[in-house]
Amino acid sequence: MTDQVAPPDLLPVRMLNEYAYCPRLFHLMHVEGRWADNVYTEEGREVHRRVDRLEHVLPDPEADPAPKTRARERDEGDEPPTISRSVSLGSDRLGLTAKLDLVSTAGNEAVSVETKRGRVPDNPERSWEPERVQLMAQGLLLREHGYRTDHGVLYFAGSKTRVDVPFTTDVEARTLRLLDDARAAAMRTLLPDPLEDSPKSNGCSRSGICLPGETLALRQVPPIPEAEGATAVRRLYPAREDALPLYVQEQGARVGKRGEVLIVTKGEEELERAKLKNISQLVICGNISVSAQTIQLLCEASIPVVHLSRGHWFYGVTQGITLRNAYDRVRAGAGGGERKLREALPEPALHIRRRPAMMPEDGWR
Ligand code: SF4
Structure with a gap:
């Protein structure tokens, strides 16, 4: 040709x-x-x-x-x-x-x-x-x-x-x-x-x-290995949660927060608001901005921010470093939980628990 x-x-x-x-x-x-x-x-x-x-x-x-x-x-x-x-x-x-x-x-x-x-x-x-x-x-x-x-x-x-x-x-x-x-x-x-990351693509x-973002993203994906002889991949179904993903697709919108409520606006107009406890993840599609305070709040609450292109192709995730496990250990130690746990668990289970020596003497901060 x-x-x-x-x-x-x-x-x-x-x-x-x-x-x-x-x-x-x-x-x-x-x-x-x-x-x-x-x-x-x-x-x-x-x-x-x-x-x-x-x-x-x-x-x-x-x-x-x-x-x-x-x-x-x-x-x-x-x-x-x-x-x-x-x-x-x-x-x-x-x-x-x-x-x-x-x-x-x-x-x-x-x-x-x-x-x-x-x-x-x-x-x-x-x-x-x-x-x-x-x-x-x-x-x-x-x-x-x-x-x-x-x-x-x-x-x-x-x-x-x-x-x-x-x-x-x-x-x-x-x-x-x-x-x-x-x-x-x-x-x-x-x-x-x-064009790469060009504002021209928005209008x-x-x-x-x-599909500029998707085309460029696919260039970086390695080819799928030969599937011959490979066993079929088992589909996984995630457990249902009460909290749901909040999708923001309106181009030019902004996500901010007031207290523990996320507010989506465009210009002077408020488009949506949702309580933090009802959100499992914030999904932003395309040209959406999120305030620094909102990202900090979501990181603290272990709610990921998922970045998609306007056509819903995946870019990445912003995720806080969750310390929930450490806080639980502090709580367990303060209430004599370590001893209660030792008494409650059968002997083999104790071998697979984490070593208490990993916790600093003055506790986690
Ligand atoms: S969306 Fe595609 S065609 Fe349009 S300006 Fe961007 S790169 Fe060019």
Whole structure:
């Protein structure tokens, strides 16, 4: 089987954004054709639906302003820019195509405005790289069509914030490099590795297909030994307990405590509360945080915290070092229990008990 497929004629700029976000996401969507929406993609589509209502073409950048306009410019200042929405552009030379949300033009100067769902990011650039790359690619297309453009604008609908993105030589070089990489990736049939511990996976619409944590975990599991001739493994059924596991699956939730009660919250909202005595284990699935005080309480109470991925694959367990046995021995020693035990037990049983000399003279602390 070949590991290459036919390249797309023109790469949509949206695909470039997805490649910059995660090469594995790009592969799942555009090579394997696995589509799955989540709340973020639906919201993003709705934002673009509003922008897409009108289809426009750009004015000719070489066109001479009308004589009437020139006269008005002299008398009343500059003409307002022309706004064109949902503009389709393509370039064979770049191998790119795009539908621009909104382009503001004045003469041969153009500024592309890309609308994003959500709030403005809290980072120095006030934007994420895939968005800057997408905007720069739109700028390259505008230049191909005769316009001059030295920056673009990101508009974050969630916070109603406008962010200028300068088209620096670094952004341009990075965009062209990613464009080459994305075109090469579109021809490969080999699925790239998942991102490791990336917050991008939390909002990714393909995380249920990609299973990043599980895929990486399986890489570290040694292969199962040959089962030939081996006897079947006997199934074990644990005893039933009154306490039950508390599963927390809401992504972004936090587990805290008040006294001996665990409280699960998300933002300001309380989702669940459970008494410690009713919990046999706390099972957190995916992006859930647990306060240090809660972990200490659970360790003291010998209640394990089980860490699973969002898809319920096992990562590990946080477990306190239980001293219950030591406390029992102290109690037994203080009440003359050691002597009573010696009298109650038949002689052979005494040989298998623990040596009392193991206990310090002043008892366990
Ligand atoms: S879940 Fe993470 S690794 Fe997988 S495709 Fe999405 S962003 Fe990439």
